[in-house]
Amino acid sequence: MIPQYYEFYCPVKIISGLKALSNLPYEMDLLNAHRALVVTDQGVVGAGLIRQVERVFEGSNCEIGAIFDQTPPDSSTEVVRAVAKLFSERGCDCFVAVGGGSSMDTAKCANMVVLEGADDLMAVQGVERLKKPTKPFIAVPTTAGTGSEVTVAAVIYDEQTRTKMGFASQRLLPDVAILDPKMTMTMPSMITAATAMDALTHAIEAYYCLQKNPVSDAFALAAIKLIMGNVIRCVKNGRDETARLAMANGALLAGTSFSNSMVGIVHALAHGCGGVCRVPHGVANAILLPWGMEHNLEKAGAIIAELSPVLGGSTPGSATDQAQAAIQAVRNLGMRLKKLCGLPTTLREAGVTEDELAGIAKIAINDGTVALNPEEVTYEGALEILRKAL
Amino acid sequence: MSLKAKQVGEPEKTLSGWLSNMDRASQYQGLSVSYKAKRVVARMSLLALGVAFEMASKHSVELQSELADWEDGRVFSLGVLPDGPSVSLRKQGDRIQYLGSGQDDAEIKILFKSIDSALLMVTCRMGSHTAFAQHRSIVHGNIAKAVQISRAMSIVQLFVAPGFVLKKICKQPPKLSPAQLLLKARILTTLPIAVLVAMRR
Numbered sequence: 311m312i313p314q315y316y317e318f319y320c321p322v323k324i325i326s327g328l329k330a331l332s333n334l335p336y337e338m339d340l341l342n343a344h345r346a347l348v349v350t351d352q353g354v355v356g357a358g359l360i361r362q363v364e365r366v367f368e369g370s371n372c373e374i375g376a377i378f379d380q381t382p383p384d385s386s387t388e389v390v391r392a393v394a395k396l397f398s399e400r401g402c403d404c405f406v407a408v409g410g411g412s413s414m415d416t417a418k419c420a421n422m423v424v425l426e427g428a429d430d431l432m433a434v435q436g437v438e439r440l441k442k443p444t445k446p447f448i449a450v451p452t453t454a455g456t457g458s459e460v461t462v463a464a465v466i467y468d469e470q471t472r473t474k475m476g477f478a479s480q481r482l483l484p485d486v487a488i489l490d491p492k493m494t495m496t497m498p499s500m501i502t503a504a505t506a507m508d509a510l511t512h513a514i515e516a517y518y519c520l521q522k523n524p525v526s527d528a529f530a531l532a533a534i535k536l537i538m539g540n541v542i543r544c545v546k547n548g549r550d551e552t553a554r555l556a557m558a559n560g561a562l563l564a565g566t567s568f569s570n571s572m573v574g575i576v577h578a579l580a581h582g583c584g585g586v587c588r589v590p591h592g593v594a595n596a597i598l599l600p601w602g603m604e605h606n607l608e609k610a611g612a613i614i615a616e617l618s619p620v621l622g623g624s625t626p627g628s629a630t631d632q633a634q635a636a637i638q639a640v641r642n643l644g645m646r647l648k649k650l651c652g653l654p655t656t657l658r659e660a661g662v663t664e665d666e667l668a669g670i671a672k673i674a675i676n677d678g679t680v681a682l683n684p685e686e687v688t689y690e691g692a693l694e695i696l697r698k699a700l
Numbered sequence: 701m702s703l704k705a706k707q708v709g710e711p712e713k714t715l716s717g718w719l720s721n722m723d724r725a726s727q728y729q730g731l732s733v734s735y736k737a738k739r740v741v742a743r744m745s746l747l748a749l750g751v752a753f754e755m756a757s758k759h760s761v762e763l764q765s766e767l768a769d770w771e772d773g774r775v776f777s778l779g780v781l782p783d784g785p786s787v788s789l790r791k792q793g794d795r796i797q798y799l800g801s802g803q804d805d806a807e808i809k810i811l812f813k814s815i816d817s818a819l820l821m822v823t824c825r826m827g828s829h830t831a832f833a834q835h836r837s838i839v840h841g842n843i844a845k846a847v848q849i850s851r852a853m854s855i856v857q858l859f860v861a862p863g864f865v866l867k868k869i870c871k872q873p874p875k876l877s878p879a880q881l882l883l884k885a886r887i888l889t890t891l892p893i894a895v896l897v898a899m900r901r
Binding site: 313316317437473520572686 | 828838840841846
């Protein structure tokens, strides 16, 4: 069914496959950029991935002007300002983010600071506030995961107000996303599982939330197929390059989907869990996904039912039966991942206590994603889901 | 594209002139009667929504409960891009204060991309969540605070829109209690006068 109105935008050039990373200097040159600021974190450095990035510049007409490798798991305004300052001081003309969502968000926001000259990021907070073109930006994800290499959003923590600031703009999208299977092979099995569930949640929520459209649906379905077909392989054998590349593509497709049709209550609650209890985002999504799907059964059951075949839960019966089968398929996947790598399946296992649920629910109902959830999200409703997931 | 074209002097005593009088900002060259009329409807609807916000905040327990979490002095606005009609409001104590038209001082702005998009929501043909889902509106400022404002607006809409409209635009068809129905009747009967008073502010 075609929605009454929709918008879809994804101009990111996608480069995926064998030796994809070696195209990095060429892509920079195409963007008329020759001096990169690499934004990354200590984990990526420790895994030897930055050495791989440095190697590809050999013999090219481009160079690395600076490397910022201090990106924390949750980026902040101070980090963003430091990156922007380094960019200007070293005469760089291109951002290259190598890492997970935090490195990507840091690069996106630093690009904004460089563009707007804004010392105060709060002045550009919100949706579609950027009008000028940003500096060239190439994303090299090392998780399969957040999909940040194709999303319009960035979130960073403001130390002064102690709140998270959200930014959404088409200008924040990278110019190029490079998926090289070697860049995700060092991910430990638990992180592989958690980031895969993050990607799966993106795709599933994008498929049934209110902003869904035929284009995002196509991306979501393709993402779910790739993730369901490869996540177990990746968790069992991290050196399986084919499976790693499939997962990276699945995460990118899921990211494209949700960037254009948003997510809903699962992410709202996961953001709350992250904010209050520091539960990793992928872990929270993995635990909350089946409960969020259940919460939306009345309003979006028929749509959720359409996912049953691709989730591997197909069963004869009504749309309700199919929707229940889809939810059970997600639960089964969670149980399998728990057996394989210890991925938590309850909030308690993830370290959440009952007295923290109220705080999580309070954050969740003010999350930007709740407007797009098919079912109304109330404080009591959010609390009920959290209690069930505990 | 800006609407700041040349003003054409005193409006004539025509329908176009009358509409221009209703919305001073629409005294621009080249705007059609229908466009000017849309601006007037948007302006009046936003004004009514702003005044209803103020009225509801005085008496609605649900709205007051929602406002309890807001910081004092929060100024927010609803408006139409690029320089269309707009209204500003402020949270003062446990109430909302209607500040008038314009949005320069607003910390959070909910902006409709066009007059047509604005009319869909302010004339209750679409809920605020649908308007956001369909990219009809954007937010300048903190998104979490904008979500709170949107939720408060939904509560205000309960008191100004007819029941059959609410069933269509709300995610959950609301069931108003007798106290809420009484308040709704009170707001609807006094809203026209309140709007006229507000126009003179």
